[in-house]
Amino acid sequence: MPEYTDIELVELFRDVSKTHYAFNLLVRKYQEKIYYFVRRMVIDHDDADDVVQNVFIKVWNNLGSFREDSKLFTWLYRIAVNESLSFLKSKQLRSYLSLSSPEAQMVKSLHDDNYFDGTEIQRRLSEAIIKLPKKQQLVFNMRYYDDLSYDEMSEILGTSVGALKASYHFAVKKIEEFVTSN
Amino acid sequence: MKLKHNITNDNEQLPEVLQELRKEADGFRVPDGYFDSLSPRIVDGIKRQEHGSFSHVLVSSFRRPRVWAPVMATLLVAVLLIFVVPSKKASTLPATDEWTELNMAFDPSYAEEAFLAEGHTIDKELESKDINYAEPVSLSGQNGPTAEEIAKYLKEHEYDAILLNDY
Numbered sequence: 001m002p003e004y005t006d007i008e009l010v011e012l013f014r015d016v017s018k019t020h021y022a023f024n025l026l027v028r029k030y031q032e033k034i035y036y037f038v039r040r041m042v043i044d045h046d047d048a049d050d051v052v053q054n055v056f057i058k059v060w061n062n063l064g065s066f067r068e069d070s071k072l073f074t075w076l077y078r079i080a081v082n083e084s085l086s087f088l089k090s091k092q093l094r095s096y097l098s099l100s101s102p103e104a105q106m107v108k109s110l111h112d113d114n115y116f117d118g119t120e121i122q123r124r125l126s127e128a129i130i131k132l133p134k135k136q137q138l139v140f141n142m143r144y145y146d147d148l149s150y151d152e153m154s155e156i157l158g159t160s161v162g163a164l165k166a167s168y169h170f171a172v173k174k175i176e177e178f179v180t181s182n
Numbered sequence: 183m184k185l186k187h188n189i190t191n192d193n194e195q196l197p198e199v200l201q202e203l204r205k206e207a208d209g210f211r212v213p214d215g216y217f218d219s220l221s222p223r224i225v226d227g228i229k230r231q232e233h234g235s236f237s238h239v240l241v242s243s244f245r246r247p248r249v250w251a252p253v254m255a256t257l258l259v260a261v262l263l264i265f266v267v268p269s270k271k272a273s274t275l276p277a278t279d280e281w282t283e284l285n286m287a288f289d290p291s292y293a294e295e296a297f298l299a300e301g302h303t304i305d306k307e308l309e310s311k312d313i314n315y316a317e318p319v320s321l322s323g324q325n326g327p328t329a330e331e332i333a334k335y336l337k338e339h340e341y342d343a344i345l346l347n348d349y
Contacts, residue, residue: 020225027221035217039210049216056224057231118209125203144204176197 006072041084128178140171
């Protein structure tokens with residue numbers, strides 16, 4: 001498969017005769033990164049699949065008007081963040097009808113998930129991340145797993161670099177405490 | 183500040199357990215062939231969205247509280263206006279409208295009702311006028327039927343002779 005830069009992909013997408021081809025290339029280029037980012041937020045594979053599809057459908061609907069004042073990947077990431085948070089919010093609203101909290105349901109999902117084969121300590125790490133506030137989860141996952149710079153995270157989340165560093169620092173402390181104490 | 187120093191250097195000072203875990207996969211995996219099939223499924227989703235775009239937008243937009251709440255409020259006000267606010271009382275005057283005229287063709291008693299209603303109307307008109315008793319007074323007003331016309335009508339419709347005798 002040919003490799004195109006993000007700018008080339010956007011230009012290709014805007015060519016009416018090549019829109020589908022460009023979109024297919026874009027999906028294949030970023031699907032794994034977006035999927036695993038979403039998966040770490042929502043835990044369940046089927047939920048992640050739904051969210052990822054919604055992300056790329058939104059990309060399809062809006063890429064034509066992408067202003068290129070930010071990097072394409074940053075823009076994609078921002079859509080993934082918004083879709084993940086929307087999903088988790090709707091899950092939280094539905095959880096008012098059940099006896100357990102959304103976090104407890106996600107921890108249970110982690111234990112029951114056929115598509116999680118990590119070690120016990122990896123499971124505890126994922127549990128610790130689930131228990132973080134949503135913003136800290138995002139910051140921790142982006143920094144720890146995706147190795148994004150604070151500037152990139154600042155652009156995605158609209159938060160200052162200082163606040164992001166503080167958020168990451170506290171997330172690390174909480175996770176370390178949880179993982180080592182349990 | 184010590185805290186600021188710690189935050190700045192966090193990247194180099196991850197706890198050992200997290201440093202070790204970072205080198206490994208996180209344990210999440212996908213079904214076989216998942217990523218190969220993802221793009222076609224996304225395209226299917228886009229086609230479904232485009233084909234059902236109006237209904238999808240309508241349904242999904244109606245789910246938002248800021249759409250259904252005003253709609254519900256409007257419906258509630260409409261229901262209240264229709265059923266709760268008392269309607270204007272019907273007139274106590276006998277009907278002399280088109281419906282009554284139609285019924286007269288089937289039921290002679292309606293003729294009497296119409297006659298009484300006309301008389302009532304005549305009385306009201308007389309009350310509101312400054313009558314010059316030197317002039318003859320019209321029993322039915324300027325636009326109403328004359329006595330001859332009433333008698334002719336009753337005769338044509340074969341009504342009670344007693345009524346006819348009044349003319």
